[in-house]
Amino acid sequence: MALPKVCGIETEYGILVRGAENNPVSASSLLINAYIAATTSPQRGRVGWDFDDEHPANDARGFSLDDIIAPEIETTLVNAVLTNGARYYVDHAHPEISTPEVSTALEAVRWDRAAEEIIRRSMVHASAKLSAGSAGQAEVIVHKNNSDGKGNSYGCHENYLLARETPFGRIVAQVTPHFVTRQIFTGAGKVGCELPGVPNDHVPYQLSQRADFFEEEVGLETTLKRPIVNTRDEPHCDAQKYRRLHVIVGDANMSEVATYLKVGTTAIVLAMIEDDALGDDWLLGNPVSAIRQVSHDPTLTRTIPLRDGRRATALEIQWGLLERAHKYEQLHGLACVGEGVGPDVLRRWEQVLTGLEHDPESVASIVDWVAKQRLVDGYAERHRIESGSPRLKAIDLQYHDLRPDKGLAGRAGLETIVDPAEVDEAVSKPPTTTRAYFRGRCLDKYPDEIVAANWDSIVFDVGREPLRRVPMMEPLRGTADHVARLIDESDSAVELLERLGS
């Protein structure tokens, strides 16, 4: 029986400054510090991130590159844990938000939208600070995209909980067809192409921001020679029982339904793999070539080779996966991805494939690359401008601008599935269904007694040595059902720890 597909999204955002020095590292720090200052009382110390259990060099194939790769030093950069259970930090030269752990694709959309809202508020506070300090109006501007058009890419990563005993080789082979082809509805669209040697006018528009940057089928790298399947083995929970699949291949989405489908379909595909219910029918012949070929073909008609010699379009492969998913639902049910959400994902999956097949424009309210293409093509036609014009690339970039008065996605008529009031609540409140609940509630109620927090533990200062580390090795323990009353009734961390017993 597949484990509940606990999941989460980490987004690296693009950042630039106008009217003051454009240094992304200091701008990212300013962004986060301004938000923290505005949302917490001055007396509170900052709760730091506890790096003790981080092992990003562990490879799922059974070795560690710690001896070869120098450990990443993040400790000097800004790193905050929020009361909704999220992590908000500077990752090299980008602000990044990791959503709290959630149980369903719908929750993932809600807390991903909350992350956008946190960024919006951060921009306002940071811009005000910057303007106060400098001669005139200064602005910090953040984009939710993955590509600068200059050969640089930054990620929107997904994470999914799997049973440790699932053979990693099976995961790699059987999830790859989905990773390569899901971009027909998850792609955020891009004007131009960044493969060395390919002229822009060969690929005036493509489905995915990220496809050009993938060079390997499987591997540990995340910043160069990116692999379609990433082997990072850092579960942040009980490593005997669990695996966290770290997915780097996706685009960041502005469309809520696209995010919903991205996470929802992938969770179902992984559940099928875990239960050995997917099989090898759709294994690809050349995944690295295929991911670019699919991305470069907005007509969705190009076929890619399968390992058994057949050829299929990305659409056909997705129909095949959906058919498997329906069978899986009948045999096993979809409780692992949410009783209500699972069937709804299947419905939406069918809706989007049908739309893409018969009339792609009919899914402009759901699929980012279609919505964006409509703007780009419409604008080009109205102003009679050539593809290759910087104004079209500007539309591509501005689609992802998170400023409400400037962002184009907000104007494109995209369908929403989460109530704005729920997004607003998710800015400060954690999900109730995972250990993020315990983390978020404690940070909110006992901030002065918490020294550090990370995904799988909280370190409390109870006023005397030693500090008390509370492990949180089970992603599904520490939910509202388990601990809400306990926290409600404990006025201090000291009391809470006493009640928790050991």
Added chain:
Amino acid sequence: MAEQTRKQKTTTSRTTDDEVIEDAAPAASESGEKLKAELDDLLDEIDEVLETNAEDFVKSYVQKGGQ
């Protein structure tokens, strides 16, 4: 769960590296007119908010690599 009928994928045209089959253009209709009007409004908005100096903006938009 009731068996759901899945639409057969009969209308997709396929291309290999050798041939390209054009999809038929959808017929114009009242809803097509409405869509065009919506698009026109949208394009008006873009005209208003798009970066005034697109060339500079695009050229100067550089991000350091991330993950």
